[in-house]
Amino acid sequence: MAKKTYDLLFKLLLIGDSGVGKTCVLFRFSDDAFNTTFISTIGIDFKIKTVELQGKKIKLQIWDTAGQERFHTITTSYYRGAMGIMLVYDITNAKSFENISKWLRNIDEHANEDVERMLLGNKCDIEDKRVVPKTKGEQIAKEHGIRFFETSAKANINIEKAFVTLAEDILRKTPVKEPNSENVDISSGSGITGWKSKCC
Amino acid sequence: MEQLPESSPALAFEKDAFQLTVEDVYDISYVIGRDLLKISNAGEDVSELQFRIVRVLEMFETLVNKYNLSLEELKMERDNLKSELERILGDSSSGHGTQMLGPNKLVVDLKDPNRPRFTMQELKEVLQERNQLKAQLLVAQEELQLYKSGILPQAEPAMVEVDLNSPPTNNPTPPITREEAKEEKTTIKKLFSFRRK
Numbered sequence: 001m002a003k004k005t006y007d008l009l010f011k012l013l014l015i016g017d018s019g020v021g022k023t024c025v026l027f028r029f030s031d032d033a034f035n036t037t038f039i040s041t042i043g044i045d046f047k048i049k050t051v052e053l054q055g056k057k058i059k060l061q062i063w064d065t066a067g068q069e070r071f072h073t074i075t076t077s078y079y080r081g082a083m084g085i086m087l088v089y090d091i092t093n094a095k096s097f098e099n100i101s102k103w104l105r106n107i108d109e110h111a112n113e114d115v116e117r118m119l120l121g122n123k124c125d126i127e128d129k130r131v132v133p134k135t136k137g138e139q140i141a142k143e144h145g146i147r148f149f150e151t152s153a154k155a156n157i158n159i160e161k162a163f164v165t166l167a168e169d170i171l172r173k174t175p176v177k178e179p180n181s182e183n184v185d186i187s188s189g190s191g192i193t194g195w196k197s198k199c200c
Numbered sequence: 201m202e203q204l205p206e207s208s209p210a211l212a213f214e215k216d217a218f219q220l221t222v223e224d225v226y227d228i229s230y231v232i233g234r235d236l237l238k239i240s241n242a243g244e245d246v247s248e249l250q251f252r253i254v255r256v257l258e259m260f261e262t263l264v265n266k267y268n269l270s271l272e273e274l275k276m277e278r279d280n281l282k283s284e285l286e287r288i289l290g291d292s293s294s295g296h297g298t299q300m301l302g303p304n305k306l307v308v309d310l311k312d313p314n315r316p317r318f319t320m321q322e323l324k325e326v327l328q329e330r331n332q333l334k335a336q337l338l339v340a341q342e343e344l345q346l347y348k349s350g351i352l353p354q355a356e357p358a359m360v361e362v363d364l365n366s367p368p369t370n371n372p373t374p375p376i377t378r379e380e381a382k383e384e385k386t387t388i389k390k391l392f393s394f395r396r397k
Contacts, residue, residue, distance in 0.1 A: 042323075042327070046334070046335075048338055074320065
């Protein structure tokens with residue numbers, strides 16, 4: 001048997017207004033680094049990071065979208081393949097928070113129905129410029145039944161936690177299969193039992 | 201000062217009517233007044249005529265004044281409109297290379313090296329290709345690492361893979377576990393993904 005480098009591949013997507021820090025959040029997670037210069041993402045980009053959850057190697061392919069309106073026809077075409085979507089706003093930018101409802105509507109329109117969603121209030125290190133109270137983020141997340149974290153790519157707050165939590169939530173919904181066993185009969189009793197126990 | 205003090209006020213009589221200024225009217229008044237004085241010195245009674253002429257000259261003064269003021273106003277108005285027009289033309293050409301023509305219309309400056317030149321479809325294709333090549337590079341790097349560390353024997357086909365399906369394809373791109381099932385497992389594979397509903 002050939003040795004595989006991972007057991008599962010999860011596709012994630014980052015969306016939100018331009019300048020809220022989507023690329024920085026991803027860069028912190030994938031490369032554990034931060035860059036202050038603002039370079040607007042052109043259309044769509046991605047990064048890969050492998051994490052280990054419950055003894056499984058999970059490869060995360062994370063798509064980073066451009067927030068600018070002019071790229072929307074390109075970025076929305078990537079919603080469909082996503083298993084998890086992170087909605088990012090900037091706690092120092094009220095407009096970016098108001099637009100979260102718009103981004104949620106975009107998900108409803110373009111993404112899979114069972115996609116895992118998560119709300120992130122980024123730049124939480126800049127407390128003196130905060131205009132969106134944490135409670136407002138919590139409230140909108142609760143209304144939509146999704147998880148919420150305040151993050152800082154710069155100060156490395158909750159970044160890893162957010163990605164790992166999202167991956168765990170997807171893993172919980174993923175049918176169980178013997179790792180590294182490509183030829184295993186997935187309709188076998190053990191497989192179904194395993195899946196049932198996770199599901200119910 | 202005037203070189204010909206006697207003749208210069210009289211020049212006002214020779215001017216074009218529309219070129220007359222209030223000063224010209226005063227010159228004319230001066231000349232007429234002087235002439236009337238000559239007549240009265242000759243013993244003629246011209247006082248009645250004198251008042252009438254003064255009255256006519258006053259009316260003349262008012263009319264010339266009014267005409268010149270109106271002319272001045274029109275000139276100012278014209279200059280204002282001229283500079284306004286220049287400002288608008290300047291704004292539109294030095295602006296951002298583009299200008300709103302009407303709803304959803306843009307003008308592109310063909311001399312601007314950064315003018316929009318490619319379609320959204322072209323950008324989409326270039327980005328897809330970039331991302332595919334990037335994914336392939338990552339796969340190749342990983343494989344190389346495995347060969348280097350001796351985990352992968354030379355003859356084995358590499359099983360490392362990144363899902364390269366571009367989003368516009370209709371596959372909702374399920375986890376790799378499902379994709380890897382062999383061809384003959386297709387039906388089961390389908391059942392497997394359906395039962396999550």
